[in-house]
Structure formats: C-alpha cells, structure tokens
Amino acid sequence: xxxxxxxxxxxxxxxxTYERLLNASKxxxxxxxxxxxxxxxxxxxxxxxxxxxxxxxKVKWVYQMKTTHVVETTPLVIDGVMYxxxxxxxVVAVDAETGREYWRYHRATPQKVNxxxxxxxxxxxxxxxxxxxxxxxxxxxxxxxxTGAVLWDVEVADYKTGHSITxxxxxVKDMVVTGIAGGEYGIRGFLDAxxxxxxxxxxxxxxxxxxxxxxxxxxxxxxxxTGGAPTWVTGSFDPEQNLIIWGTGNPSPDWNGDSRRxxxxxxxxxxxxxxxxxxxxxxxxxxxxxxHDWDAxxxxxxxxxxxxxxxxxxxxxxxxxxxYFVLDRETGRFLMGKPFATQTWAKGLDESGRPIRLPNTDxxxxxxxIWPGVQGATNxxxxxxxxxxxxxxxxxxxxxxxxxxxxxxxxxGNRYIGSVPLIxxxxxxxxxxxxxxxxxxxxxxxxxxxxxxxxxGVLTTAGRxxxxxxxxxxxxxxxxxxxxxxxxxxxxxxxxxxxxxxxSKGKQVxxxxxxxAIFTFERR
Amino acid sequence: MSRCVLFLWAAALLAQQxxxxxxxxxxADVAQGEKTFRSHCSPCHGLxxxxxxxxxxxAGIFYHGSTDADLLRNISNGIDGTxxxxxxxxxxxxxQVIAYIRSLNAAPHEFSAATVAAGEALFxxxxxxxxxxxxxxxxxxxxxxxxxxxxxxxxxxxxSILDPNADVRQRYCVVTITDGAGKTVDGFLMNEDTYTxxxxxxxxxxxxxxxxxxKSFKIxxxxxxxxxxxxxxxDEVSTLVTxxxxxxxxxxxx
Numbered sequence: 001x002x003x004x005x006x007x008x009x010x011x012x013x014x015x016x017t018y019e020r021l022l023n024a025s026k027x028x029x030x031x032x033x034x035x036x037x038x039x040x041x042x043x044x045x046x047x048x049x050x051x052x053x054x055x056x057x058k059v060k061w062v063y064q065m066k067t068t069h070v071v072e073t074t075p076l077v078i079d080g081v082m083y084x085x086x087x088x089x090x091v092v093a094v095d096a097e098t099g100r101e102y103w104r105y106h107r108a109t110p111q112k113v114n115x116x117x118x119x120x121x122x123x124x125x126x127x128x129x130x131x132x133x134x135x136x137x138x139x140x141x142x143x144x145x146x147t148g149a150v151l152w153d154v155e156v157a158d159y160k161t162g163h164s165i166t167x168x169x170x171x172v173k174d175m176v177v178t179g180i181a182g183g184e185y186g187i188r189g190f191l192d193a194x195x196x197x198x199x200x201x202x203x204x205x206x207x208x209x210x211x212x213x214x215x216x217x218x219x220x221x222x223x224x225x226t227g228g229a230p231t232w233v234t235g236s237f238d239p240e241q242n243l244i245i246w247g248t249g250n251p252s253p254d255w256n257g258d259s260r261r262x263x264x265x266x267x268x269x270x271x272x273x274x275x276x277x278x279x280x281x282x283x284x285x286x287x288x289x290x291x292h293d294w295d296a297x298x299x300x301x302x303x304x305x306x307x308x309x310x311x312x313x314x315x316x317x318x319x320x321x322x323x324y325f326v327l328d329r330e331t332g333r334f335l336m337g338k339p340f341a342t343q344t345w346a347k348g349l350d351e352s353g354r355p356i357r358l359p360n361t362d363x364x365x366x367x368x369x370i371w372p373g374v375q376g377a378t379n380x381x382x383x384x385x386x387x388x389x390x391x392x393x394x395x396x397x398x399x400x401x402x403x404x405x406x407x408x409x410x411x412x413g414n415r416y417i418g419s420v421p422l423i424x425x426x427x428x429x430x431x432x433x434x435x436x437x438x439x440x441x442x443x444x445x446x447x448x449x450x451x452x453x454x455x456x457g458v459l460t461t462a463g464r465x466x467x468x469x470x471x472x473x474x475x476x477x478x479x480x481x482x483x484x485x486x487x488x489x490x491x492x493x494x495x496x497x498x499x500x501x502x503x504s505k506g507k508q509v510x511x512x513x514x515x516x517a518i519f520t521f522e523r524r
Numbered sequence: 525m526s527r528c529v530l531f532l533w534a535a536a537l538l539a540q541q542x543x544x545x546x547x548x549x550x551x552a553d554v555a556q557g558e559k560t561f562r563s564h565c566s567p568c569h570g571l572x573x574x575x576x577x578x579x580x581x582x583a584g585i586f587y588h589g590s591t592d593a594d595l596l597r598n599i600s601n602g603i604d605g606t607x608x609x610x611x612x613x614x615x616x617x618x619x620q621v622i623a624y625i626r627s628l629n630a631a632p633h634e635f636s637a638a639t640v641a642a643g644e645a646l647f648x649x650x651x652x653x654x655x656x657x658x659x660x661x662x663x664x665x666x667x668x669x670x671x672x673x674x675x676x677x678x679x680x681x682x683x684s685i686l687d688p689n690a691d692v693r694q695r696y697c698v699v700t701i702t703d704g705a706g707k708t709v710d711g712f713l714m715n716e717d718t719y720t721x722x723x724x725x726x727x728x729x730x731x732x733x734x735x736x737x738x739k740s741f742k743i744x745x746x747x748x749x750x751x752x753x754x755x756x757x758x759d760e761v762s763t764l765v766t767x768x769x770x771x772x773x774x775x776x777x778x
Contacts, residue, residue, distance in 0.1 A: 068605070112602055112610035160612065408563045413612030420566045427745065451718040472717035488719075 016078055016126050016145075018173055022239055029503035031077045034123055034168040035382060036500065039302040040236035042384040042459050044501035048508035049523060050463035054477045054487045058524035060509060061099035063092070064517045070496050071513040074123040074168060074382075074457075077502040082511070083126060083145075084518060085168075088119035089135035091143060097504045099520065103148035109137050114413060115164045116184035122234070122380075122497075123168035125176060127196050132176045134165025140178055140194060152199035156180065161412045162187050168234045172244060172275050175202055179231030179246065183295065186226035186252040186416035191235075191244075191271075193278060203278030207231060207248045207266050215265035223260035226410045228252030229267035233297035233380045238313070238329060243281060244273045245302065245315060245329070249295035255363045256291070256405050256418025263288035268296045270317060272332060282332030284353060286319045291362050292345070292403060293421075294320040294376055301385045301392065302329060303439070316439045318383055318394050320376030321345070324442040325353065338442035340435065341377035341396050345370050363403035363419055373401035373430065374423045375453070382457030382498045384466070385439065389480050392439035393466055397453040399430020434458060434468050436483060446483030457498030459510070467510055469495030475512050475519065491519055544593040546626070548619035557624030560617060568607070573628045575675065578608065583674050584629030585772065595622045635770040643767020646760055655749070658771060665712070665726060666749060667696065673769040681765045685756070688747035698748060699723045701733060701741040713743055 016032065024032040028045040035042050049057065065071060069087035076083045082096040089107035094100060113119065113136045125132045130151060131143040137159040142151040156178060157163035162185020170177045175193040183189070189207035194200065207229035209215040219227055228251045235246030251260055251267035266280075268287040273280055286296050301316040313329035322343035326335040334353030345361040361370055375397060383394040402422035410416050432453040436445040448468075456469035465486070466478040475495060476488035493515015501510050504522075511520045548557075562571065568578035575581070584590075588598050599618045602610035611618060647653060655666035672681065683690050699721060700710040711725035721741065722732045726748075735741065756764065 111604070112612070114609050114612070406563060407559065411613065411617075415564050417563065420562060420571065449718070451716060470718065474718065 015128055018127070018171070021127070021171055028501070030079065031075070031500040031502045033076070033125065034074050034170065034234040035236065035299050036459075038237040038239060039385075040299045040382075041301060041387075042299070042382045042457065042498060043386055044459065044461040046501050046503065046508045047462035047464075049461065049465065049501075049510065051465060051479050051486060053523055054463070054465055056523040057477070057487055057489070057510070057521045059489070060504075060520040060522045062517050062519050063094055063099045063101075065092075067516055069119045070494070071516055072120045072122050072166075072497050073513050073518075074498045075500055075511055075513070075518060076124060076126055077500065077511075078126055080504070081145075082502075082518075083124050083131055084513070085121040085123055085133060087121050088113070089121055089133060089137075089141075091124055091131060091133050091148065093131070093145070093148060094518075096502060096509070096520075099518070102146075105133075105141075105143050105148040105150070107133075107135050107141070109135065110159065113137055113159055113164065114162060114185060114415075115166065115181065116415075120166050121168075122166060125169040125171045127171045127174070127176070130196060132169045132171075132178075132196070134167060134169060134178050136164045136166070138163040138165050138180065140165065140169070140176065140192075140199065142176075142196070142199060154194065154199040154201075156192060157182075157187070161185070162414070162416075167232045170234050170237065170244075171196070172237050175275075177235075177244060179233070179235075181230050181232035181249075183228040183230040183232075183249040183252055183293075184254065184415055184417050185413065186228065186410045187230060188225060188227055189229035189231055189248060189267075191231045191246055191273065191278070193275075205271070205273050205278040205280065207269075207271070209265065218263040218265040220259070220261035223264075226252055226416060227260060227264060227267065228254075229264075229269075230295075231297075232295075233299060236300040236302050237275065238302055241313070241330065242275045243329070244275050245300040246271055246273070247296040247298055247300065247317075249297050250290055250293045253408050253410075253416045253418030254291075254293040255403060255421060256408065257289055257362075261289075264290070268294060270296060270300060270315065270327060270332070272329075284325075284327050284332045284334060286317075286323070286325065286353075286355075287321055288354060291405075292321070292370065293374055294372075295379075296320070297380050298378065299382050301383060301439075303385060305390075305440075307335065307440075316383075316385065316392050318378050318392070318396075318437070320372070320379055321355070322372045322377035323349065323355070324392075324437060326439070326442075336442065340394075340437055340442060340444065342371045342398055342400075343377070344400070363405035363421070365405055367402040367404045367422065369400050370403055371400040372397060373399040374403070374421045375401075379455070381455055381496075382459075384458045384460040386460040386464075386466075386480055388462060388464060389436075389460075390439070391436040391445055391480065393434065393436050393458045393460055393480070395454045395456060395458055395468060396433050396435050397430060398433065399425075399428065399453065401425065429453075432470070434466065434478065434483070436466075436480070448478055448483045448485065455494070455496040456512075459499035459501060461501055467499040467501075467512070469497070469499070469512055469514065471495065473514060475499075475514060475521075489519075489521070491515060491517075493517065544591070544596070546592045546619050546622050548616060549623045549626075553620045553623045554627050556617075557620035557622070557627075560613070560621050561624050564611060565621065573625060574677065580675055581625050582628040582677065583772075585674055592622060595625070635766055639763055639766045640770045643763045643765070643770075646756070646764045647767055650752070650756070664728060665724075667693070669768060669771055671771060671773050673772040676768075678765055678769055681768050682761060684749075685761055685764065686751060686753045688749040688751055692745050692747045696747060698744045698746060699741065700744075701731075702739040703733070704737050704739060706739065712748075716743070
C-alpha cells in the first residue's frame with residue numbers, strides 16, 4: 001500500500017496587527033482595509049495581470065448570496081480568507097482560493113428599518129482575530145474571525161430615529177471607527193471610535209456642533225438638532241499626522257434649506273480629526289448651505305507629492321457637486337478646484353474654495369433644472385490613485401435633474417427631505433464614464449464612455465490596469481494610461497461595488513460583487 | 525367540531541377586520557394626507573399616485589389587501605419581500621394618507637357592459653388587435669393591453685389614441701441599424717447597453733447586435749402607431765377608452 005503525503009491547505013492566520021494594517025501596501029497578497037491602504041488609493045501593487053495578458057482573465061469562482069438587496073460590499077482578503085457582507089447586515093467568511101464558506105453570521109434585523117436608499121452594507125473591518133460590521137439597525141458588532149461568533153454588540157444609535165450603518169468600519173490603532181447614515185431622516189451626524197476589545201466608545205465627534213461649540217451658529221434656531229451631516233462612507237487615515245480624514249453628507253432636510261439658514265457646518269465637508277481624541281483639527285466645507293443633496297461622502301485620497309515646487313501632504317477629492325479639489329493635508333487649506341463634469345450651478349470657486357453660486361439654481365416649487373443630477377457627478381463609489389501613472393481615476397455621471405422644493409416638518413424616524421426631486425428625466429437619461437484626471441490640475445486625460453451611469457468604484461494596479469463595473473453588469477479592464485478597453489465580462493447583474501485584488505496560491509486574483517454574488521477572476 | 529370552531533373564529537376575525545374603518549376622512553385629513561403622501565410616498569408611487577418605481581395607487585387595486593385595515597398595516601409596517609418600507613407615523617397620520625389615496629380612486633369602477641362591448645367592437649374593427657394583444661388574442665408588436673386599465677388613467681388612454689407620440693415607452697422606441705454590409709433593419713428597442721443592442725423587427729424577428737461594426741444606428745422615441753384623431757369620432761374614442769379602462773385583472777380589488 002502506498003502511503004501518500006497529504007498536504008493540508010492551512011492558512012497561516014497570523015494576527016492582524018495594527019502594524020500590518022499600517023503596512024498593508026507592502027503586502028499586496030492581502031486586501032486588508034476598505035480602500036486597500038489607509039491613504040485611500042484603491043491601488044494594488046500586484047502586476048501579474050497586465051495590459052498584455054489581461055485578455056486571459058477567466059472566472060475563478062462565484063459565491064451566490066441569499067439576498068434580494070443591492071450588494072455594495074468591498075471584500076477583504078487576509079491570509080487566505082475573504083470576508084464580506086451580505087445585505088442587509090450579514091457577514092460571510094470564505095476560502096479566498098475556492099469561494100467555499102467557512103462561516104456566516106446572520107443578523108436578524110427589525111422588520112421596520114428605514115434606510116434611505118436600500119438596506120445595503122459596504123463591508124467589514126478586521127483587527128486581531130476580530131471582524132467588525134455595522135448594521136442597518138445602527139449597531140456595531142464584533143465577530144470572532146475564525147467562527148463568526150458574536151464577541152460584542154453595541155448600539156451606536158437608535159434606528160427608530162432614522163439612524164443606520166451602511167459604511168465599512170475603519171480600524172485605527174486599537175479602535176473601530178464607524179460613521180452613521182440617516183441624512184434623509186434628520187439625524188444629527190457623528191463619527192464614533194470604539195475600543196476594539198470591549199466595544200466601549202472612546203470618542204464621538206458630532207458632525208453638527210451643539211450649543212456652545214464652534215460652528216453651532218451656522219445653524220438657525222434649533223435646526224442643528226436635525227441637521228444631518230451623516231458619515232456613511234469610509235474615510236482615510238494619515239498615521240504621520242495622526243489624522244482621520246472623513247467626508248460628511250448633506251444637511252437635512254435635503255432640498256429645502258429655509259429652516260436651517262447659515263452655512264450648516266460641518267455638512268458636505270472634509271473633516272480631519274485627531275485619532276486619539278476625535279477633536280477637529282481642520283475642515284473644508286465643499287458646499288456651504290447645500291440644498292441639492294451633494295454629500296461629501298467620497299473616499300479621501302491622501303498623496304504626498306510636490307506642489308508648487310515643494311513637497312506637500314495633499315488630499316485629492318472629486319466631490320459630488322462636479323468639482324475636483326486639492327487640499328493641504330496639514331491645514332485643510334484649499335489649493336485648487338475645478339469641475340470634472342458638467343455643472344450649471346456655480347460660476348467657479350473663490351480663493352478659499354467656496355463656490356460662487358449662479359442665480360436661480362436652488363430647488364423651487366415648480367422645479368429647477370441643474371447639472372449635475374441629484375445623485376451627483378460622482379457619489380460614494382471609490383476613486384483610485386495610481387502612483388505609476390500619477391493619475392486620479394473615478395466613475396462619473398453626466399446628467400441633470402429637476403430639483404423641486406417642498407414643505408416638510410420633522411417627525412422622528414420618517415423621511416425629512418423637503419422635496420420630491422425628479423432624479424431621472426425620462427427623455428434625458430444622461431450617460432456615464434470612467435475618467436482619468438491629472439490630480440494636480442484637474443484636467444481630464446481620458447474618458448471611457450458608458451451608455452448608463454455607473455454605481456461602481458474603480459481599482460487600479462501596478463499592472464497599469466483599471467478595473468471598473470457598470471449597472472449593465474459588465475466588469476471591465478482598461479489601460480490605465482490610455483483608457484482603452486482591454487477586457488470585459490458580462491456578470492449578468494448590476495455592479496454597485498468596488499473591486500479589489502489579492503494573491504491566492506501565488507496568483508493574482510481580481511474580485512468584485514455583481515448582482516447578488518462575489519465574482520473572482522484570474523488568468524487561465 | 526374543532527373545525528367548526530375554527531371556522532367561526534376565522535369568520536369573527538374577518539368581521540372584526542371589516543369593521544376597521546378610517547376615522548380620518550375629512551377634507552382637511554385628505555389635504556394633510558396629500559402633504560404626507562407627496563413627501564414620503566410620491567418618490568416611488570408618483571406625485572398623484574400614478575405609479576413609477578412602486579405600483580399605481582390611483583386605480584383602486586391593491587395587491588396586498590384593499591381594506592382600510594390592510595392599508596393601515598402595509599403603510600405602517602411596510603411589505604415584506606418588496607421595497608415598500610414602513611412609516612414611523614402615528615395611525616392618525618397614516619389614516620390621513622389612506623384618505624388621500626382613497627380620494628384618488630373615487631372614479632367608478634363599474635363599466636356599462638354595453639359600452640364595454642361597443643368599445644371592444646371598435647377595438648377589433650379598427651385593426652387595433654393587429655398590433656395589440658388582449659388576453660392572449662391579437663398581435664405582438666404593440667403593448668399588450670390585457671391589464672391596461674390598471675396601469676393607465678382614462679386621460680392617458682385617450683391621449684395615446686389621439687397622439688401616440690406624446691408618451692412612448694422606451695420599449696417602443698424605434699431602432700434603425702445599418703450593418704457593415706449596408707443592410708438596414710428597423711424594429712422596436714428591447715434592450716441596449718454600452719456595447720450591444722437588442723430589438724424585434726416588424727416581422728417578429730429578434731436581433732442582438734454588437735454596436736461595433738455597424739455603419740450606423742439610431743434610436744427614435746416616436747411611435748409606430750397611427751393617430752386616430754379624425755379617424756374616430758369623440759364618442760367612439762370615449763367608448764374605446766371605456767373598453768380599455770375595463771381591462772383589469774380579476775381579484776386584487778375587493
């Protein structure tokens with residue numbers, strides 16, 4: 001009898017230390033945080049798949065979820081295990097090589113949960129041997145990374161007053177940082193940090209300052225109490241400066257600002273917080289007194305590069321209002337801004353970056369046509385920065401909407417939006433595009449046009465490729481230098497998620513959620 | 525015996541449910557209900573309940589129950605397995621919304637059998653059925669009208685007969701392509717994406733073509749249906765509209 005040697009595929013399962021997260025970019029076999037690294041680049045150092053061989057990409061495995069909700073998850077891959085969320089708030093861990101399930105956490109959610117735009121979730125965070133997920137009923141839950149068992153479960157806010165969590169948490173040191181959603185329900189937005197071991201809250205930054213706090217006078221009357229400014233997309237972290245940089249959403253109610261006169265700080269802003277205390281270090285408000293629902297919920301892209309002849313710490317930010325911005329990361333100072341898509345509401349920006357509004361561009365009872373549309377020239381889906389091409393990449397929309405203004409009183413837990421805009425104009429569907437910008441000037445380098453408007457983020461790689469997706473269900477690869485299409489696959493379901501890349505058994509894999517499934521691709 | 529008790533119990537429950545009546549039906553309630561409807565319901569159900577992403581509520585047909593109690597439950601709690609969320613409002617506020625919704629379908633749903641029959645005769649006598657199918661009979665080129673009374677208002681039906689170009693659905697836009705060999709085909713648009721286009725020609729042939737490689741293609745939002753303005757008298761149009769409006773699903777409405 002021959003005795004065979006059976007090699008068991010055992011993952012190493014080293015602890016996910018904060019050190020490893022800090023150095024995530026040096027270990028591209030894994031995809032360890034929402035954006036792949038703290039700087040928010042959504043860039044993979046892997047270059048096995050390149051412009052010559054990307055045509056050979058084939059499906060590796062598919063994981064079908066049991067959900068009817070839209071899947072917006074960004075998977076994480078750590079030491080051979082892929083972790084992702086299944087909406088509304090479930091978590092699944094699978095073998096990253098085969099897609100076979102290790103465990104699943106099922107979150108029983110209340111029957112009546114009001115999330116503005118679908119019961120979605122954008123992913124988990126991992127630290128030590130714990131996985132963290134926010135839930136649509138506004139809890140933060142810690143799970144055992146090996147089994148999915150619940151370690152702790154804390155209420156972040158009351159879901160009955162319109163709070164929900166759709167954002168993927170961000171690990172900073174030994175803390176789990178989470179934002180909150182509810183800008184269409186008149187919540188008072190905040191950003192929270194929790195002790196990863198105990199679930200105890202370390203700090204809360206109120207995105208709408210209370211009485212006696214700086215900025216509270218930017219809200220008339222009591223409007224700050226229901227001022228919105230949610231924090232529903234994962235931010236970035238600058239370890240050198242110990243700064244968490246995060247975007248805030250629209251002031252509430254969205255399309256009628258009469259009850260909230262003033263600039264409405266810190267809605268529609270980039271905020272920079274001290275990671276240990278949650279204290280505000282600087283902010284830049286993209287849209288003072290927004291009445292169009294143009295959240296600043298984009299992933300901040302942190303880059304150190306030369307600016308006007310000297311090295312500088314920068315933030316690149318393509319905002320929903322169709323303006324691209326560069327900010328100084330040490331001070332928040334506005335350095336430049338320029339439209340990256342069609343807009344008809346601002347003459348330009350003044351020297352502090354404040355928009356110079358054109359007359360008659362606010363929502364009106366009879367409706368006002370404005371570019372960009374209600375969903376913006378871009379939205380929550382991730383941009384990418386590629387250090388080889390030095391381009392900034394994003395998915396963008398070209399369309400306009402009819403902005404109507406209406407009356408609305410606040411009532412807890414119900415919509416508080418102040419209007420019913422006509423989001424899509426039947427005879428003007430608009431179009432979508434992937435664009436590459438020169439991040440220093442905001443100038444467009446190339447465009448890859450799509451018939452429909454995409455809700456999917458972009459990934460770029462050291463193979464000088466860009467991966468993106470469309471609502472039509474196509475997952476595609478473009479030459480990151482020239483914007484030419486090199487490969488595409490019809491996945492058969494809408495793509496409303498961000499791609500990632502990792503190594504499995506030494507081979508580069510690209511993954512994306514499409515329809516109700518996770519698709520992975522490798523060269524065959 | 526136990527079955528009998530169960531039956532009595534169920535009957536009592538039904539009777540009890542039937543007794544739930546909307547307590548807020550004044551004009552002021554309807555007005556307040558409309559305000560709430562506009563801000564909370566109209567994004568999906570349309571500004572006048574005409575439907576959109578959510579069903580038409582103006583036809584008086586509610587597939588998840590049509591009693592006042594059904595509406596109160598569905599608006600308060602949402603409907604499982606659908607995109608319909610619940611509202612965190614007091615029952616009073618929900619009753620006002622129900623009063624408003626009821627006011628939308630105050631129009632009579634009883635149709636004179638004679639008028640319906642006359643309308644059906646006009647429908648068949650004017651070649652409508654060459655292109656339109658009703659309950660499995662007729663052509664396939666135009667929209668199937670078997671349930672058109674549920675989804676379209678009387679005004680919209682009249683407009684579609686007199687001015688077919690006024691509102692052409694995406695599916696009935698006309699696509700014209702010329703392929704690499706110079707052959708031109710046209711038909712109704714069925715689907716389109718960045719790279720391909722799917723359509724059906726007037727002979728009922730299905731096409732799926734890559735845009736790349738076509739010499740030209742265009743899509744026009746213009747109807748292939750002729751206008752019946754001047755071809756039918758006003759009375760005939762009204763009779764035809766009555767017939768079309770009577771085409772509704774069995775069940776649904778109480």
